[in-house]
Amino acid sequence: MTTPEVTLLPEAAQEPRTLNSLMRGATRWESGLVVLFVISLIYGWWVSPYFLNTETFFFAGLNFGEIAIMALPMTLIIITGEIDLSVASMLGLSASTLGYLFMHGWNIWPAMGICLLVGVVGGALNGFLVTRLGLPSIAVTIGTLTLYRGIALIVLGSNTAVGFPAWTQKLSLPIGSTHIAYDFAIFVVLALIFGVVLHMTPVGRSIYAIGLQPETAYFSGVISGFLCAFAGILYTFQQASSASDTGVGLELNVVAIALFGGVSIFGGRGTIFGVFVSVAIFASLQSSLTAINVSGQAQSIVTGCLLLLSVLIPNISESVTRVRTLLRRRTSEAS
Amino acid sequence: MIEQPVTTPPAGASLVTKILRFRELAIVVAIVLVFVLTYFKNSSFASTASIQQMLSGPSIIIMLAVGETLVIVTRNVDLSVGSVLGLSAYLVGDLFVHYPHLPVVVALLAGLLIGLACGVVNGVIVAYARVPALVVTLGMLYIIRGIDAIVVNGVQIQPSQIPQSFVNLGAGSIIGIPTLFWIAAAAVALVGYVMRTFRPARELYAIGSNPEAAVLAGVRVPRRVFSAFAISGALAGLGGALWLAEFATVASTAGSGYELNVVAAVVVGGVAIFGGSGTVLGAALGALLLNTIDQALVASRVSSFWNQAVAGLLLLVAIAFDRYVSLRAEKILRVEGAHRDNA
Numbered sequence: 251m252t253t254p255e256v257t258l259l260p261e262a263a264q265e266p267r268t269l270n271s272l273m274r275g276a277t278r279w280e281s282g283l284v285v286l287f288v289i290s291l292i293y294g295w296w297v298s299p300y301f302l303n304t305e306t307f308f309f310a311g312l313n314f315g316e317i318a319i320m321a322l323p324m325t326l327i328i329i330t331g332e333i334d335l336s337v338a339s340m341l342g343l344s345a346s347t348l349g350y351l352f353m354h355g356w357n358i359w360p361a362m363g364i365c366l367l368v369g370v371v372g373g374a375l376n377g378f379l380v381t382r383l384g385l386p387s388i389a390v391t392i393g394t395l396t397l398y399r400g401i402a403l404i405v406l407g408s409n410t411a412v413g414f415p416a417w418t419q420k421l422s423l424p425i426g427s428t429h430i431a432y433d434f435a436i437f438v439v440l441a442l443i444f445g446v447v448l449h450m451t452p453v454g455r456s457i458y459a460i461g462l463q464p465e466t467a468y469f470s471g472v473i474s475g476f477l478c479a480f481a482g483i484l485y486t487f488q489q490a491s492s493a494s495d496t497g498v499g500l501e502l503n504v505v506a507i508a509l510f511g512g513v514s515i516f517g518g519r520g521t522i523f524g525v526f527v528s529v530a531i532f533a534s535l536q537s538s539l540t541a542i543n544v545s546g547q548a549q550s551i552v553t554g555c556l557l558l559l560s561v562l563i564p565n566i567s568e569s570v571t572r573v574r575t576l577l578r579r580r581t582s583e584a585s
Numbered sequence: 586m587i588e589q590p591v592t593t594p595p596a597g598a599s600l601v602t603k604i605l606r607f608r609e610l611a612i613v614v615a616i617v618l619v620f621v622l623t624y625f626k627n628s629s630f631a632s633t634a635s636i637q638q639m640l641s642g643p644s645i646i647i648m649l650a651v652g653e654t655l656v657i658v659t660r661n662v663d664l665s666v667g668s669v670l671g672l673s674a675y676l677v678g679d680l681f682v683h684y685p686h687l688p689v690v691v692a693l694l695a696g697l698l699i700g701l702a703c704g705v706v707n708g709v710i711v712a713y714a715r716v717p718a719l720v721v722t723l724g725m726l727y728i729i730r731g732i733d734a735i736v737v738n739g740v741q742i743q744p745s746q747i748p749q750s751f752v753n754l755g756a757g758s759i760i761g762i763p764t765l766f767w768i769a770a771a772a773v774a775l776v777g778y779v780m781r782t783f784r785p786a787r788e789l790y791a792i793g794s795n796p797e798a799a800v801l802a803g804v805r806v807p808r809r810v811f812s813a814f815a816i817s818g819a820l821a822g823l824g825g826a827l828w829l830a831e832f833a834t835v836a837s838t839a840g841s842g843y844e845l846n847v848v849a850a851v852v853v854g855g856v857a858i859f860g861g862s863g864t865v866l867g868a869a870l871g872a873l874l875l876n877t878i879d880q881a882l883v884a885s886r887v888s889s890f891w892n893q894a895v896a897g898l899l900l901l902v903a904i905a906f907d908r909y910v911s912l913r914a915e916k917i918l919r920v921e922g923a924h925r926d927n928a
Contacts, residue, residue: 333719379901379905383905383908384908385904385905385908386859388662388719388858389848389852389900389904390901390904392849392852392900393897393898393900393901393904394897395845396845396849396893396894396896396897397894397897397900398897399893399897400890400891400894403890403891403892403893403894404888404890404891404894407888407890408890494890498842499841502664502723502726506723506727509720509723515717515719516717547730547731547733547734547837548731548734549731550727550728550730550734551727551728551731551735552731553724553727553731554723554725554727554728554729554731555724556724557723557724557727558710558716558720558721558724558725558728561717561720561721562710565714565715565716
């Protein structure tokens with residue numbers, strides 16, 4: 251850092267920040283994201299003339315749908331000061347359960363119902379361990395990450411379930427004659443619901459308050475389980491197959507998207523709008539980098555850099571403000 | 586000798602020591618229990634080959650867990666260890682491709698330095714830019730993995746490119762115990778001793794128990810946290826070199842997903858995820874236990890599909906157990922404190 255003399259002042263770090271300045275900081279981050287999104291679109295258009303068409307939009311929606319859907323409850327959970335690393339395993343468990351039941355002759359609808367139930371139970375278990383037993387969520391959900399993936403393995407083993415009803419394959423096509431992916435449409439609807447509930451209702455606003463956190467953390471866990479199971483069903487239908495390793499490793503992508511969207515890892519701060527734009531940026535960058543043949547693994551450099559910047563930029567601007575205050579104080583003392 | 590003022594050691598300190606010893610003992614008992622039960626089902630579980638596998642299997646995870654313990658003790662976390670391991674394994678392999686006669690020690694040192702470089706970056710950002718470690722190391726996990734993919738560029742390291750002397754390190758044994766395990770045990774002994782004895786290492790615990798109090802007590806928090814990350818990176822890099830010695834083939838996915846296994850081993854080993862307590866030995870035993878259970882399931886012909894579920898359950902039990910013990914300890918301390926106040 252460029253300001254060692256400032257970092258030596260512990261009281262500067264603990265200066266109470268007014269609600270106003272907090273709000274301003276948050277809005278600034280989201281407007282930065284919007285600017286970045288526009289830049290990423292321009293970049294995409296610059297590297298590939300085919301970038302700005304509806305096809306790209308459709309595939310980006312299709313590829314990012316599940317991650318985006320899981321990022322919504324993740325936002326809720328991180329705002330309550332917890333984290334859920336079991337999301338991708340829950341997606342895998344739901345997909346495996348669906349595959350198992352369908353292979354054993356179940357009708358697809360009740361099978362889907364069981365999957366969602368599995369999601370609710372899994373989410374409730376996370377919530378119970380974290381809020382009722384007071385265990386640290388990061389450790390608990392690393393445990394359930396392993397556990398749920400383990401159950402998925404027991405359920406489906408090394409089998410791959412295929413042959414789902416024909417109508418389910420429609421989910422991997424655009425809606426009607428539009429170029430909107432079903433995943434994307436579902437994500438937008440869910441994001442709207444989350445946004446309205448979180449930002450415009452007393453219940454939502456109280457989630458940011460400290461007092462209600464155990465209860466909200468519990469229900470966020472349940473909602474997360476439910477939506478991850480739902481994402482698992484969607485994913486299965488889109489791939490037209492399900493295996494026990496469905497979605498392995500996605501949990502960190504989901505966390506990355508939420509954090510880049512301006513959700514503070516310490517809880518209490520973050521907006522659905524920010525996460526929405528964050529999803530858009532990741533999807534757009536992925537499309538443009540794929541267009542210029544950058545491999546998926548190499549693309550992770552971009553993910554990592556964005557993540558680092560998301561925490562470093564607010565920090566640097568904070569330091570700059572601190573230096574300014576310090577200088578002002580010094581000059582006023584001198585005069 | 587300087588005469589020490591006569592004081593009775595505070596009850597809290599001895600109680601904490603007792604609990605930690607008890608915690609390590611509990612894992613040892615669990616390992617022995619798993620071993621004996623499996624032996625009754627399948628006597629080949631006690632064969633030399635099986636026991637050697639039991640020791641060499643978790644060696645690399647133990648290396649990483651030692652470094653991770655230092656970081657977690659300071660109330661941080663290092664999620665980049667799996668990526669660091671992958672990058673180091675490939676680069677050391679690449680070194681052998683260019684210099685086939687490289688001495689083994691130089692190769693190990695190279696791995697260590699590659700890891701150290703990654704750890705230094707983590708440490709600088711976390712300690713001096715004061716940014717949450719989870720976010721930084723998650724970002725570094727992606728960045729290092731991406732760099733790894735670009736460096737590897739689809740060309741894997743093949744066993745034929747690795748000199749026999751280095752492969753022996755991974756497959757060989759000294760007085761019947763795998764060389765890999767000797768190296769891991771040496772790391773545990775060395776770091777474990779340092780963590781018990783020296784002031785800078787003890788300060789890591791102080792930082793983890795109460796960061797603000799540590800600052801007020803004059804602990805140079807940034808410097809200590811930086812060191813913890815640097816050491817964690819270095820050990821992960823060394824782990825990468827050992828990975829190369831063990832498997833002799835490296836793709837760009839080497840070690841991906843390891844970070845969560847390492848954190849799991851550390852937590853099973855009784856290191857508190859929010860810092861301040863836990864030992865390197867405990868973390869190593871945690872890794873040993875998880876691996877022994879894996880092998881026990883295979884030996885008792887339980888389908889290997891059960892491994893993960895059992896590991897997950899064990900992790901949850903370990904966390905719940907730690908919580909229970911710490912609540913009990915708190916209660917005992919409060920009662921003792923009350924007695925002392927009354928006296």
